[in-house]
Amino acid sequence: MVTAEALIDERERFFQELRNNKTRFRDFLGAMAAHYRQPIARQVAIFFHAPAAGRAYGEESLWERFGTDLRHDAEGVPVLSADERSVIRLYERSETQDAGHPLFDQLVWTYDEARDGAALRRVCGAEEGQTAAEAVLAKMSRLREEGYSELELLGAGYLALERLGLDAEEHLGLPLMGARTYRIGFSEKPEVTMRRLDALHDGIVKELKATQEERSRIAEDVKEAEEKIKKPFPYAAEEAEKKARLIEIVRQMEQGSDVAIAARATVPRAAVSEEPARAAYAR
Numbered sequence: 001m002v003t004a005e006a007l008i009d010e011r012e013r014f015f016q017e018l019r020n021n022k023t024r025f026r027d028f029l030g031a032m033a034a035h036y037r038q039p040i041a042r043q044v045a046i047f048f049h050a051p052a053a054g055r056a057y058g059e060e061s062l063w064e065r066f067g068t069d070l071r072h073d074a075e076g077v078p079v080l081s082a083d084e085r086s087v088i089r090l091y092e093r094s095e096t097q098d099a100g101h102p103l104f105d106q107l108v109w110t111y112d113e114a115r116d117g118a119a120l121r122r123v124c125g126a127e128e129g130q131t132a133a134e135a136v137l138a139k140m141s142r143l144r145e146e147g148y149s150e151l152e153l154l155g156a157g158y159l160a161l162e163r164l165g166l167d168a169e170e171h172l173g174l175p176l177m178g179a180r181t182y183r184i185g186f187s188e189k190p191e192v193t194m195r196r197l198d199a200l201h202d203g204i205v206k207e208l209k210a211t212q213e214e215r216s217r218i219a220e221d222v223k224e225a226e227e228k229i230k231k232p233f234p235y236a237a238e239e240a241e242k243k244a245r246l247i248e249i250v251r252q253m254e255q256g257s258d259v260a261i262a263a264r265a266t267v268p269r270a271a272v273s274e275e276p277a278r279a280a281y282a283r
Contacts, residue, residue, distance in 0.1 A: 002049075002078040004087050011044045026169070029155060033162035037107075038079075042090065045079040056093040056107040063091060068098040111164040120164075133171045136160045 018025045031047040034055055038046065046057060057077065060070060074096075076089030093104050111120075117132065125142065126135035140157045144150075154172065161168035233239070 002087055004080055004085055007041075007045055007078065007080050007087065008084060010048060011041055014044055014048075025155075026158070029158045029168075030162060033159045033168075036159070036163065038090075041084070042079040046077055046090070050077040050090075050092065054092040054094070056104060057090040058107070059088060059090060063096050066096075066098075066101075066103060068096045068101065071095055071097055109163075132164050133161060133166050136164070137171065 014028075018028065028044075028047055032040075032043055035043050035046050035057065038057065042057075046054070050057070054077075063070060070091055074091050076091045076095070078087050079090050080086075081088050093099050093107070096104075098104075111132065113132065120126070120132055121128070121130065121135050124135040124139040126138050130138065136157055140153045143156075144153055157172060158168040161171055
């Protein structure tokens with residue numbers, strides 16, 4: 001039986017793992033895009049405990065409001081309650097008795113270019129004629145100039161592209177896997193394409209300069225470390241003298257201990273009077 005404590009521990013350990021595992025982070029972004037209506041804690045539980053093909057999840061009460069019941073073999077996915085004190089179950093659309101009902105389609109939004117294209121470009125501040133992917137990438141470029149980190153931009157861009165039904169890894173050039181790919185969309189208007197090329201060139205030049213500066217700094221650090229290694233230890237003579245003195249002290253202590261033991265062994269036990277000790281104790 002899954003407990004609330006187990007789900008909380010699972011979530012916390014997973015968040016720690018995401019900091020160092022890009023592949024895991026990328027996989028989880030896909031789950032976040034598919035289940036964007038669920039709180040983050042439930043997204044984690046769905047990621048771990050639900051089939052990858054599942055898309056529309058809800059509590060039993062949700063399906064009852066839609067006028068359907070759960071199948072007798074429905075198992076559901078264990079997730080945390082709102083106060084995180086107990087475990088409740090979410091059930092996927094396929095676990096209902098009317099899984100194919102078109103009414104359930106509204107639970108999962110899908111992008112339609114004719115219906116949503118103009119709104120997407122307006123939100124992204126995209127130019128007329130840009131594809132959905134180009135609009136998202138252009139918005140990411142502007143956000144980068146505003147100071148957002150690369151990880152934040154990749155995460156947001158990945159989610160947006162996946163929600164639009166596009167292949168995020170293809171359009172982002174697999175940056176989450178450590179690769180660096182630059183993509184540009186060619187417009188029917190030559191002047192638009194040229195502006196994109198200019199912007200791409202400027203961005204690459206900035207990155208190259210930053211990389212070169214970092215390499216120069218590292219090279220200087222390495223050179224400085226090598227020079228320090230070559231220099232003799234300034235206190236080498238003092239260190240050698242103290243080590244020799246320590247060795248001599250240890251040798252003398254060992255000799256003194258051996259002499260004391262030998263002397264004690266030559267004195268008969270009967271010759272050692274206990275009277276002084278007894279007298280001292282009596283006083």
